[in-house]
Amino acid sequence: MGFSWGISEEVGKNIRLLEMFGLPGLKNLNQYYKIYKISNFENIDEISASNSPKTFYCPILSGLNFFDQSSAISKFNEIEINKIAFPLIFLSFVSRTSEIIGKRIFLKMDDKEFLFNFNESIYSNYLTGDVLEKSDKINLKFLDNKNSFTEDDWAEIYNLSLKTYVDESDKSRERTAGAGLTDND
Structure with missing residues (x-):
């Protein structure tokens, strides 16, 4: 059993987005689909300042909830998410959330850093095309919009x-x- 049509459509948009930004979305999605039925990934129903599962969070369902709750989560200065599977898939939801809330989002995933600029660009020190099967810790910071000039x-x-x-x-x-x-x- 797969995802509903609506969820599948969102995943398609997000994988396209990752590929446009030079990140290996399709490769990560293919790996995810090979194991998701047997992995018992958890979902984040309500995003809080600190989120920890017993196993690993599903990047798609958790990403959709992150995106759907964008106006509510923007009240946090920082959010911590522990143990998420295939975190690059989750990143595309963060990028779209940046556009919705009108703020840049800085994300640190283990030793990798990403800066999301209103879904227009992603700056990162992650330059390989590897599949990332898991991340033990993701920290997100919502950045205030400031002019770069006086x-x-x-x-x-x-x-x-x-x-x-x-x-x-x-x-x-x-x-x-x-x-x-x-x-x-």
């Missing part, structure tokens, strides 16, 4: 923009100075 930097670039103004004329439009014929103002 108010002075912003004022300086704004003042520079004021100096780049080009007077609009028929001649400049014909020569396509500035946006000319293609702008809306």
Whole structure:
């Protein structure tokens, strides 16, 4: 017996996402499917600040619950998840959660680090294409959004923009100075 159509569709989206970000999603999913029926993986029904199973958590069901509870879990500064099987599969749910809550998420999995940027990119020190069958400990931190520039930097670039103004004329439009014929103002 496999997963429902809805869950399977979410898994497909997430594996595609991992592959687009250069992570071995398909390879990990294939390994997962070989053992999931005999493994008795557990599910995290309600995500809390600290989560520990008796065996290992299922990356798909736990990932779906993580994603579904995204607004509730964003109240935590940090979340710890112990013992999760095939953790790379779980990562895709974290990436999508980053987009939903509008925050970057820093994840440390054993000795590997991942930074999720609103489901637009994943920065990581994990560069191999290996299958990761388990992780003993995952720590997640929800990062506050901060500008990488100061108010002075912003004022300086704004003042520079004021100096780049080009007077609009028929001649400049014909020569396509500035946006000319293609702008809306």
